[in-house]
Every structure is written in C-alpha cells, then in structure tokens.
Amino acid sequence: MVKISLDVMGGDFGPEVVIPGAAKALERHPDITFVLFGQRAKCEALLAKYPKLKEKSVFHDCDVAISMDEKPSQALRRGRNVSSMWRSIAAVKTGDADVAVSAGNTGALMAMAKFCLRMMADIERPAIAGIWPTLKGESIVLDIGATIGADAKQLIDFAVMGGAMARALFEIKRPTIGLLNVGVEEIKGQEEVREAGRLLRDANIDSLNYYGFVEGDDLGKGTVDVVVTEGFTGNIALKAAEGTAKQIATYLRAAMSRSLLSRIGYIFAKGAFDALREKMDPRKVNGGVFLGLNGIVIKSHGGTDAEGFAAAIEVGYDMVRNGLTQKIENDLKLYHAFEPTSVGPEAA
Amino acid sequence: MVKISLDVMGGDFGPEVVIPGAAKALERHPDITFVLFGQRAKCEALLAKYPKLKEKSVFHDCDVAISMDEKPSQALRRGRNVSSMWRSIAAVKTGDADVAVSAGNTGALMAMAKFCLRMMADIERPAIAGIWPTLKGESIVLDIGATIGADAKQLIDFAVMGGAMARALFEIKRPTIGLLNVGVEEIKGQEEVREAGRLLRDANIDSLNYYGFVEGDDLGKGTVDVVVTEGFTGNIALKAAEGTAKQIATYLRAAMSRSLLSRIGYIFAKGAFDALREKMDPRKVNGGVFLGLNGIVIKSHGGTDAEGFAAAIEVGYDMVRNGLTQKIENDLKLYHAFEPTSVGPEAA
Structure with missing residues (x-):
C-alpha cells in the first residue's frame, strides 16, 4: 500500500484536475490510498463523482489555498499549518503519507517543503529532478530550478541523489551520470564542474557509473541516465527544449494544413501523427521530484490536465515503491565512505 | 563592394565545402570579392571548376592548416602568421578584407581573432552571437560560448553589441533586448543578471528597447530581438534546442515510415514536409558572429555543407553592408554617455 497526500487546491485548476487525476492514478494502481487536503x-x-476514489481517501478541510503567484515568503506566513499545500507536506512528516503531490507554485512548495x-x-x-524524454527512453535531469548556482560538493550531492532516483525509477543497478558542460574535454567549462568531475572520477562509487561531461545536445540523445547541472542552467535548458518542441509542433501544424494535398496526406498518416503526438506528450513526463529533503514531494506542472496530474502521482508512487529515500541515504553513505578531505578551492 | 577573406582549410571538409559555398554566395551577391587563404x-x-569565383578572388598559399581538435594555445603557436586561419583574420586587420569567415575550430579561431x-x-x-530561428522570424542570442560567466557590466556590453547586430541584420531601429533568466520577476535569478537588468532599465538608451527578463521558452517564441546571457548557459541552451529539434525529426521520420498508410500520407503531404524541413534547416541560420573585436569574424559550423557555408558568408556580408562595427562603436558611446558610476557589488 502506498499512501499519497495531495494538495487538492494546487495548480491552475485545483480540484477540477487533481480529483479526476487521482481517480485515474487509482485505477492503474489500486494499492494507493489518498490523504486529500x-x-x-x-x-x-467533485469527489462524489468518483466513488472509488472517495472510498480510498481521507479528506481534510483546509482554510487556506496558496495562489499560483504568491511569493514563497508570503505563502509561508499565510499558509503554514493551515493551507492545503502545507498540510499535504506535513502528512509526509507525520507518516500519514509516503509522498506529497502538488501542482501549486514551485517557489512556495519548495519553501514549505524545506x-x-x-x-x-x-x-x-x-534540487528538483525532472524526467527528460530521450531517443533512448528517459533520463533524469537535475537541478531544474530549485537553486541558482552550485559548487562542486553540491553538484556531487545532485549526482548521488539523481543516481538513486534513476535506480528507483528505471530499476537499473548502476546508472550512468554526466555533468552538463560546454565541451567534453577535461579542460573546459566552469571550474566547479571540472572539480566535481575530478572528484566523481576518483570516488569510484559502486552505485554510480560516472560517464564524464555531456553537452546540451546529449540531453535529447539520452547519452547518460542522469544529467547533473546547477539550477539556473538546468531550468533554462529545460525551457529552451520545451520551447523548441512547441515551436516545431506549430510549424508542423501549419505545414500540414497549407494545401489540400497536405490535408489529405494528414488523414492517411493520422496514425503516425497520433504516435508522434504521444511521443511528444509533455504530460507523460510530468512530475518534478524534490530531492535532498527528509521526505518525498512531487511538483506537477501547474497547467496540466487530469492525465498529467495522474502521471505526477505515478512518479511519486514509483519513488515510494522503489525506496527512493532509502536509496539516497545508502548512496550518500557510500560516497562519504570515500571521504574526500577537500572539494577544491572553490568550496573554501 | 564587400571584401571577404576565407579560411579555405577550415571545417570538417575544408576546400570541398568552402569553395562551392563561396561560389554560391557570389552568385547571390555579385558585389563580393574574395581573399582566399x-x-x-x-x-x-577545385577552384578551376568555379571560373566566376576564381575571377573575383585572390588566392594566397598557406603552409599550415589548423585541425578541428587542435587546442587554442597550440593552434596559436603553430599557426600564427602562417596558417590559413590566422591569415584570413589578419586580412581584416590590414584592411585587405572587411570580414573573415572560417568553419575551423571555435577555440582556435577565437584565440587567434583576439x-x-x-x-x-x-x-x-x-561574445559569439548566434541567429536563433523563432516563431516570429529570427532572434540574436549571445553569448553562445565565447566565455564562461559574465558580470553585470559584461552582460550590458553583450546587450549593446547584440542590439547593434540586430540593427545591422534585421534593419530595425530599436531592437528589443531581454536578459535570459529563470523567471520574469525582478527578484529572481543570478545577482549579476538582476544588476544588469536594473542598469539597462535606468540607462534608457535610444537605440535599445530593454524588455526585461525572458525565460528559456521565450527563445523559440521570439519574444525579443536579442537574448543576452553568459556563454555557459547560452551554449547549453543552444545545444539543448538543437538536440530537441533533431530528436523530433527522428520521431517524425520513424512515425511516417511505420505503416503503409503513413507512407502514402507522406507522399501526399510531401510538399508540406519539404516546407517543414526548410523551416527547420539548421544551415539557414549558420554563422556565429564574434563580437567585441576590432573587426568582424564569422564562425561557420564545422560540419556544414556548401549551402550552409554560403549562409555564413552572407551573414558576414550583411554585417559589413550595414556597418556593424560602426553601429557597435556608436552604441557603446551612447551607453557610456549615461555613465553609471558603479555596476554593483559583484563587479567590485
């Protein structure tokens, strides 16, 4: 049984999306029970329309809903102890839930979770870890926006946590880890990235397979299972890729409707376009995982629909089933057994 | 008349691509004369096959060709004064050429140009400025990989130089400028980016229209004419976007060949696919412009073909015709007339 707490008020659509999303996830994983805030x-x-969900849920009435544009500090002040967001996280702390899922605003959610x-x-x-669709399947990319900048020690923490998440999500034993950089040569890039590379290579941890540097185009190729970077670059790379996907979808739509012939072609090839659409469906990879906290919190896209929210719930479900927190703790111990005495000048 | 010097040995294919590329550019712009190294x-x-090009060119025999994987320091040592790369740049210094174009390795080219x-x-x-295809047309993005990191003063220099390039390339009077960041609120992101934003807003330069912060997905939307960022993030964003475009092209090819129906559909819609391919053609936006030097140098993709190399030549041609260097100098003067007494703590 996996116990999942939901911030029902979070996201652009709140209950309209969260409740049907939860119902979908429950259909696919009947061993879930929900704690709803x-x-x-x-x-x-709305809940009355989904009797199975209602039966498997406990509902808690909350006074406050955090809005999508509320500043983290204000959200904390106004929403601590009383908001659906806070209480869904607190349920993880008390053990009433194994994981919390919210589509609410990222800054407020991270502030409350911390x-x-x-x-x-x-x-x-x-760090926030995202799932990146690749030509080989999926990779994990972190940090995609929790914090700006990271020194070598923090990048290594991200590598260890991302590796544990890859083992939990993809069920592979020794995920490959790459550090995002502007070139693959050892002499290139930011000093903190080079230092992290040297340390990871020396550490030689059983549970991690350090690959080396990767570049921006390795993200889509799926060169490694886990791509590590600091939050500024990670967030911009993610949004640049999402933007490009939307841009090409726009070109494709325009191209397919430009003439009678192309519209006929579209009808014949509709199955192919449906397959393509499914391949590019951003809902399928919805769910950023907050890593580094004493408990698992999943952030869903705020603008997603029920299908997308169900996907975020299922990321949380997989994390719990495969013991993410335990795996991170183990891997950190393994890494610290190696105990570097220094992580280089930039950490001084 | 525009005088263009070419590093004929540069790139993955050297003369095989550079010479037919030059011939193509000459066909479209008969007022070019070339200085070939x-x-x-x-x-x-090869040159004998293009009599028109031969007639409009002066050829200089060079002993040394810089290889694609040579380190900048080694390239400088081995290639100074004697390599085709160096001499094509030196021609700009002596006034024998208005602009130099090379498909050679970026690090060596930048080192020699500096x-x-x-x-x-x-x-x-x-900075290296790239041309980014957008839903609205094209934008300029810089820096896409000349240097790692930038303080507020350097970001403003990039903004001024990118603005001048936009005026030269797009022939608009007051290009919009955005600073790449992880959020559009004033409180978000790297301190140096926030500081640059404050200074640009206060400067109120006639030739620049400062828009504010933009995010990764604004690149493809074409929200602003010029997107300013430091080289690490810019390079990774560019390659992430290029990687995504290739990834989707792979999905699309696979989808269109998966069944008889989709293959029939493809035949009907072939015109549409050709239009799409042209829209996504990376050769059309080939040509990174080195900014900040006393002279214009254009870097072509190393792996491009003759059509792509011709596009890089044409970027150089436009820059010369529209007085890029003069525009940058004017805009710098305008900005310095505003003369901020300090650019903030991070520049101290």
Missing part, C-alpha cells in the same frame, strides 16, 4: 466546499461535489521536512543530513541544498 | 595543392583543381584583432576599447570580453 482542500477546501471542502470546492471539492465535495521548512517542514528539513534538509537531509549532509545535503546543503535541495 | 589555403594550401594551393588542395584548392587549385590575439590578432584585439578587443574593442571598453569591451572586456568577446
């Missing part, structure tokens, strides 16, 4: 008046009628769950021992900064 | 034995037979042409007064670091 929301404003009862806005949820009750405040409520606290950082893991030995981890200085949290 | 290469190893005579490897060029003579050494030979020197930085412009008031500019601390060079």
